[in-house]
Amino acid sequence: MENRILVTGASGFIGSFLVEEGLAQGMQVWAGVRKSSSRKYLQDKRIHFAELDFTDSDRLASQLLKHKEEHGGWDYIIHCAGVTKSLDKAGFEIGNYWATRHFIETLKRLDMVPVNFIFVSSLSIFGPIREKDYSSICETDTPVPNTAYGISKLNTEKYLQSLNDFPYVIFRPTGVYGPRERDYFLMVKSISNHVDFVAGFKRQDITFIYVKDLAQAIYLAINKGVKYRSYFVSDGDVYNSRTFSDLIRKELGNPWMIRFVCPLFMLKAISYVVDFFSHLTRKPCTLNRDKYNIMKQRNWRCDIDPVIKELGYKPEYNLERGVKETVSWYKKEGWV
Numbered sequence: 001m002e003n004r005i006l007v008t009g010a011s012g013f014i015g016s017f018l019v020e021e022g023l024a025q026g027m028q029v030w031a032g033v034r035k036s037s038s039r040k041y042l043q044d045k046r047i048h049f050a051e052l053d054f055t056d057s058d059r060l061a062s063q064l065l066k067h068k069e070e071h072g073g074w075d076y077i078i079h080c081a082g083v084t085k086s087l088d089k090a091g092f093e094i095g096n097y098w099a100t101r102h103f104i105e106t107l108k109r110l111d112m113v114p115v116n117f118i119f120v121s122s123l124s125i126f127g128p129i130r131e132k133d134y135s136s137i138c139e140t141d142t143p144v145p146n147t148a149y150g151i152s153k154l155n156t157e158k159y160l161q162s163l164n165d166f167p168y169v170i171f172r173p174t175g176v177y178g179p180r181e182r183d184y185f186l187m188v189k190s191i192s193n194h195v196d197f198v199a200g201f202k203r204q205d206i207t208f209i210y211v212k213d214l215a216q217a218i219y220l221a222i223n224k225g226v227k228y229r230s231y232f233v234s235d236g237d238v239y240n241s242r243t244f245s246d247l248i249r250k251e252l253g254n255p256w257m258i259r260f261v262c263p264l265f266m267l268k269a270i271s272y273v274v275d276f277f278s279h280l281t282r283k284p285c286t287l288n289r290d291k292y293n294i295m296k297q298r299n300w301r302c303d304i305d306p307v308i309k310e311l312g313y314k315p316e317y318n319l320e321r322g323v324k325e326t327v328s329w330y331k332k333e334g335w336v
Contacts, residue, residue, distance in 0.1 A: 008032035009081030016041035021215040096152035178211035179329035210317035232302035251327035
């Protein structure tokens with residue numbers, strides 16, 4: 001019998017790849033989407049759909065009950081749904097922490113607890129630490145998030161870790177990139193327009209993970225039956241602030257380019273101005289105070305030895321291969 005797996009946030013960048021990997025693993029995959037969600041990257045006819053509205057707790061409970069009555073529960077759940085852009089802290093806390101908490105409490109109340117619940121968190125829960133010696137952030141470090149997004153993810157992790165009767169695994173990916181991704185795409189678009197933007201003059205160590213490698217790591221945890229663990233995940237390498245843009249430029253055919261290094265004080269001022277206008281228009285922007293805190297962080301190294309040793313994780317994409325495949329997809333789709 002096929003294992004049944006639910007991927008929440010399935011219409012998003014990471015979620016859509018998690019759906020594809022589940023199908024490749026021979027699972028019965030349910031894509032958790034809202035009624036208004038795009039299904040552009042969910043065209044495989046083997047995909048089952050579950051409408052789940054995490055913005056309305058009462059409606060979500062009704063939807064889960066209906067699903068249980070008609071289809072039963074799921075063996076595994078990958079919870080990828082969440083808020084990545086918000087006008088205020090409350091939006092992150094409601095969309096990430098409270099929505100997840102209500103989801104789990106409802107699963108428990110309806111006797112729909114899965115064999116394992118995978119929560120996609122973020123390296124950003126640790127904030128700017130180990131910036132004096134640029135050593136790797138590890139699981140024994142104390143998180144000090146300096147973004148509303150990171151705080152909301154950390155609060156969700158703490159809630160999960162407080163549960164004694166609910167199986168979970170937490171993944172804390174570093175910067176995730178790949179086809180369909182739109183935030184890093186802004187850099188591709190900027191370089192194609194002959195401008196590269198760098199935040200700050202001080203050394204910055206950056207880490208990345210290609211979206212397919214993240215999917216690999218998550219399904220390794222499912223297949224190996226690991227529970228009550230948290231893992232950092234990256235491609236295992238560390239890059240300086242120019243490597244990513246140089247590789248993008250190479251894949252774009254080496255267009256002439258002006259590299260603009262923006263002092264952090266100037267970037268901070270710009271982010272505050274953009275935030276002000278975002279509140280006026282009620283539309284969140286990519287550059288805001290939260291994003292500024294992410295961009296000014298100097299150390300994104302993380303210890304992935306546990307995910308390698310315990311799960312047998314072997315990243316298949318270094319940054320060069322990943323950027324090549326990503327930019328090729330952007331070109332094919334007419335994004336650049």
